[in-house]
Amino acid sequence: MSETNKIIPQEIIRLKRNGQVLNEQAIKGFVCGLVDGTFSDSQVGAMAMAIYQNGMSVDERVNFTKAMMHSGDVISWQGFDGPIVDKHSTGGVGDKVSFMLAAIVAACGGYVPMISGRGLGHTGGTADKLESIAGFNVQPSISEFKRIVKDVGVAIISQTDNLAPADKRLYSIRDVTATVESIPLITASILSKKLAAGLDALVMDVKVGNGAMMDNLTDARALADSIVNVANGAGVKTQAIITDMNQVLGTSAGNAIEMAETVKYLTGKQREPRLHKVVQALATAMLVNTNLASGEKEAHEKIDKVLRSGLAAEVFDRMIAALGGPKNFIEKPWDSMVKANVIMEVRASQHGYLAQMDTRAVGMSVVGLGGGRTAPTQQVDHTVGFDRILPLGVQVNRGEVIARVHARDEDSANRAIEQFNNALSYSEEYPELPPVIYK
Known part of the structure; x- marks a missing residue:
């Protein structure tokens, strides 16, 4: 100017x-x-x-997002022979969807350049989870990032200093001025980074529930509408899907243990039904919106094929190796990740059906164990968290194992066990559970 x-x-x-x-x-x-x-x-x-x-009006939001997007580098994918597509989640507890999803879509012929965030507050960060793996580099150069996306089909990295620098400054000030929960500001913050990645299409996973940024459906719909309108207005084909965050997604919450669950999912050893439903819904949208599939039926067939054949697992393994991790992560994940010093069982405090979970409290318990951060510069303990978490709706007897805690020492493990139990409520009758996919 x-x-x-x-x-x-x-x-x-x-x-x-x-x-x-x-x-x-x-x-x-x-x-x-x-x-x-x-x-x-x-x-x-x-x-x-x-x-x-x-x-802000829709036009203001579009202009604001485009200006933020162009405040730094905008990546070009000229010469790529397939669609450039990505997904973004508004964040939750146990949300490891990006890993499975990116590998599946890349195995189906898409290019997925995923620029991910770190954990802050009660939500886990995709970049932190990847750093559980010895040698993995979440900050390659842009040229290296593009090379890996072209060779492998996918690369998941953290935000660089030159992508949407205006957002980086604005976010740090929003964080200390009680202006984080503004839909226009959230929209511009998310999309400026995503659009700077030069996408053809984007699918948004807008979480709703007691473990999400938006705890009610009205606000979640407003954010979803805002993101879709602004992204489409900025020239990127975008769809939003509203998914549930009233309990941990999958069976684990923590960094290394979520990577281990990712391996089990991709190899077919364990696919928790709610997690699979979310992955399938988002992957279907990504394939259909980029014409890699003609409709839902073909998308489901392609997703099943790359999971059953092991191609999605192979793509993920190649990405890990290309970004500095081991060459056999899928085969032996724990050879390159550190396990917690203490692993203890969490047992049900009473009989009944698991009826409700304070998901945010579980996320904060992971932070308390050292697995998250309350300040951007804080170091993360990749070993800690919870796994083998039973889903809501399961009937248990008092004393039955409902989860395991991974901790540095017995004192922090015992505190986390108490916190996990306090986050659960039970009922005598089968509880009414929220849908996995809202819209």
Whole structure:
């Protein structure tokens, strides 16, 4: 933006504070100010609060997202002979869907350049889980990233400094100004990074429930609609699927133990039904939206074929090796991951059906064990967490094993056992369970 076209920061803030619709020039002025520092931290915080309070129209959100996307590198995939497609989840507990999904879609002929996040708060981070594997590099150069995607079909890495740098600064300020839960700001934050990855298509997994960012269906639908409208407005074919996060997804929550569950899923040794339903729904959308499948029936057949043949597992194994991990991760996952010092059983505190889970509390218990972070610079213990978690709706007797905790020592294990039990409630009758897929 030229000096003559620059708008004074407080004028942009005043317009949005007063509920005005910002034009493209004003939005670009704000995003430029995020990157070059002409907006101070206090001015960025004031602007974030003005957006939080007054919202943004669809056109504003599209312009805001595109400006954030173009604040740094935008990756080009020229010369690739298939669709560039990705998925993003709004986050939850035990959400290891990205690993299975990316391998399946790549095995079916798609290219999946997945730029993932780290855990913060009660939700686990995809990049942290991959770093459980000895040697795995989540931050290759962009040229190396593109080479691996072309050779293998998939690469899962963490965000680089040059992708959507405006979002990186804005997010850190939103985090300390109570403006995180703004749908326009969430939309721009997610999509600026995804669109900078140069996608042809995107599928959003919007989680809803007591372990999700959106704890009710109304807010989840509003976020899903916002993301779909803005992404399509920015030229990327996008679909959102709302899925349940009222219990841990799969049978594990933690870093290395979720990678171990991923291997069991891809090799067919264990496919927890709810997890498989979510993976299948998202993979189907990715295949249909990129014309890799003509409809749901063909998509399901392709998904089943690459899982049964072992091709999806082989693709995942090749990706791990290409990014610095071992060459035989699928065959021997624990040869390159460290196990926890202490593994103890969690036993049911009473008879009855497992009726409800405070999923956020389980996630925070993993954080308390050291498996997550409460500050961005905090180190993560990849060994800790829970596995063999029974799903809601199972009938148990008091004293039966309902999960296992992996911990550094017995004291932290005992605390986590108490926290896990406190997060569960029981019923005498079979409970009414939420659907796995809402919309």
